[in-house]
Amino acid sequence: MDSRAAGLVTHVEPGVRLLRGVTLYKIAPGVALQDGDILTAPVKAQVQVELDKGTIANFAGPGALWLEAPTSGTATLTVPGGALKLVAKAPGVRVRTAAFDVGLTEAIVVLRVELAATEIFVETGSARLVNPTSPPRDAKRGEYVHKSLSTAFAARPLPPRTFVDALPRSFLDALPALAPGLKSKAVPVPDHDITYAEAQPWLALDRPTFERRFTARLRDPAFRKAAAAEIARYPAWDRLLHPEKYERKPAPK
Amino acid sequence: MKLIWKFNLVLLGIFVLGFLTAGYVSYRALQDNAREEILQNARLMMEAALSTRNYTSTQVKPLLDTQMRYKFLPQTVPAYAATEQFTEMRKKHPDYTYKEATLNPTNLRDRATDWEADVINVFRGNAAMVEVVGERETPTGPALYLSRPIQIKSPACLECHSTADVAPKTMIDQYGSANGFGWRMDEIIGAQIVSVPMTVPIERASRTFKTFMTSLAAVFLAIFVLLNVMLYTMVIRRVTHLAGIADQVSLGNMDAGEFKSRSRDEIGVLTEAMGRMKASLVQAMKMLGA
Numbered sequence: 229m230d231s232r233a234a235g236l237v238t239h240v241e242p243g244v245r246l247l248r249g250v251t252l253y254k255i256a257p258g259v260a261l262q263d264g265d266i267l268t269a270p271v272k273a274q275v276q277v278e279l280d281k282g283t284i285a286n287f288a289g290p291g292a293l294w295l296e297a298p299t300s301g302t303a304t305l306t307v308p309g310g311a312l313k314l315v316a317k318a319p320g321v322r323v324r325t326a327a328f329d330v331g332l333t334e335a336i337v338v339l340r341v342e343l344a345a346t347e348i349f350v351e352t353g354s355a356r357l358v359n360p361t362s363p364p365r366d367a368k369r370g371e372y373v374h375k376s377l378s379t380a381f382a383a384r385p386l387p388p389r390t391f392v393d394a395l396p397r398s399f400l401d402a403l404p405a406l407a408p409g410l411k412s413k414a415v416p417v418p419d420h421d422i423t424y425a426e427a428q429p430w431l432a433l434d435r436p437t438f439e440r441r442f443t444a445r446l447r448d449p450a451f452r453k454a455a456a457a458e459i460a461r462y463p464a465w466d467r468l469l470h471p472e473k474y475e476r477k478p479a480p481k
Numbered sequence: 482m483k484l485i486w487k488f489n490l491v492l493l494g495i496f497v498l499g500f501l502t503a504g505y506v507s508y509r510a511l512q513d514n515a516r517e518e519i520l521q522n523a524r525l526m527m528e529a530a531l532s533t534r535n536y537t538s539t540q541v542k543p544l545l546d547t548q549m550r551y552k553f554l555p556q557t558v559p560a561y562a563a564t565e566q567f568t569e570m571r572k573k574h575p576d577y578t579y580k581e582a583t584l585n586p587t588n589l590r591d592r593a594t595d596w597e598a599d600v601i602n603v604f605r606g607n608a609a610m611v612e613v614v615g616e617r618e619t620p621t622g623p624a625l626y627l628s629r630p631i632q633i634k635s636p637a638c639l640e641c642h643s644t645a646d647v648a649p650k651t652m653i654d655q656y657g658s659a660n661g662f663g664w665r666m667d668e669i670i671g672a673q674i675v676s677v678p679m680t681v682p683i684e685r686a687s688r689t690f691k692t693f694m695t696s697l698a699a700v701f702l703a704i705f706v707l708l709n710v711m712l713y714t715m716v717i718r719r720v721t722h723l724a725g726i727a728d729q730v731s732l733g734n735m736d737a738g739e740f741k742s743r744s745r746d747e748i749g750v751l752t753e754a755m756g757r758m759k760a761s762l763v764q765a766m767k768m769l770g771a
Binding site: 349351370385386387392400401402 | 544546547548550551552650651654
């Protein structure tokens with residue numbers, strides 16, 4: 229793996245795209261991922277990412293997976309929606325969802341995330357579940373925990389059938405490490421620049437970060453027009469689009 | 482009693498004795514062979530079941546270990562795999578059965594019936610016994626059963642069958658916590674029982690026996706007729722002819738006929754001797770008359 233790479237794409241199904249900067253790319257196994265890359269997957273499409281130190285993440289749509297892998301510290305995977313099977317190895321990985329965050333070191337977990345609710349099943353090891361409104365909670369091997377934005381953590385000794393049936397069949401088997409079998413690297417192929425509609429969920433998820441990231445798209449008239457229609461939501465862009473509003477008025481004489 | 486009657490009586494006696502002896506020996510041999518064939522079939526089926534069990538525990542179960550965390554898969558259980566394999570086979574051979582009869586099974590379809598429990602208790606009463614073979618009547622006819630004990634020899638078995646609180650939750654979810662627990666190390670908890678129908682091989686042996694005995698009877702009959710024909714043409718008829726001439730000669734009728742024979746066998750030699758004796762007699766009478 230490239231020393232600057234945060235991870236390696238080792239399996240891709242049709243429809244999966246990589247959002248790097250403001251551009252969406254088509255990808256193939258062997259593409260190196262960077263800090264800040266986002267993978268989007270349509271319904272039933274799967275993509276597998278293998279991080280440094282042996283951590284494996286297999287993600288299934290519909291949804292997206294945002295990878296933050298600073299050069300120091302543990303990697304963070306943000307999942308606004310979708311299903312994720314994660315084999316975590318030391319030094320560990322953190323998963324962010326709307327309902328709660330998950331901290332893992334040596335564990336195998338399966339998550340299913342819908343906008344307002346997250347379910348997690350711990351296959352092996354244990355996971356620390358953290359939420360600002362509840363005390364941290366450890367989920368042990370074999371435990372299933374569910375939480376939505378409006379409800380507290382609820383645990384069960386077995387995953388419910390609805391949860392199991394909603395998962396891709398392959399999530400019920402052990403995740404194989406595919407990186408050792410990859411013979412060549414691949415380069416992402418640009419598809420198109422992100423549209424305002426595609427950017428909207430990310431702006432809603434983390435406005436300051438994505439306002440900064442997508443600022444370059446304001447040069448596109450269509451994007452700019454769409455953003456301008458909802459400019460009240462984006463104060464940073466409002467400053468760029470309407471600097472006159474923020475100019476200091478001369479003090480009254 | 483005429484010679485032919487004496488001869489036929491002795492011959493018939495020998496034939497009847499031979500027929501009965503051959504019948505008894507061949508019947509026993511054919512029946513024993515049929516039973517041995519049934520037993521071999523049963524042993525082959527038992528070995529197939531053991532192979533399925535072994536394949537399941539060494540190759541299938543490890544592949545499904547992860548899935549077992551989500552849902553209990555009976556396909557990972559060796560007994561289930563062996564039973565299912567035979568269930569498939571029974572679609573074509575419904576009279577053959579295989580069961581892992583257990584006194585306290587997890588899956589209630591494995592619960593031992595009364596006669597199966599008796600077999601299991603034979604093993605429980607004698608730990609050195611490795612196999613029990615017997616016959617029993619079934620609705621489709623007599624069947625031979627071959628059974629071997631199921632003994633807990635691996636601690637891995639107790640992961641699911643010692644107590645409900647340590648058993649996999651997915652298994653409890655599927656089968657409940659009422660059955661299949663309390664097993665102990667080295668305990669004989671059941672028996673593998675293969676049941677093979679006896680009707681077909683026994684009927685085949687009976688058909689073979691009937692064919693053999695019919696053939697034997699036909700051969701005896703042919704020999705009987707042939708010997709009688711030979712006896713009549715080669716001995717009786719010639720001796721009767723010889724006796725007739727000798728009788729006439731003895732009454733002084735020297736014109737009764739000649740003692741002639743083209744054969745050089747014993748009767749031929751006797752005929753020629755009697756011819757010479759008649760010639761000597763005629764010569765002597767002529768000399769007395771002169």
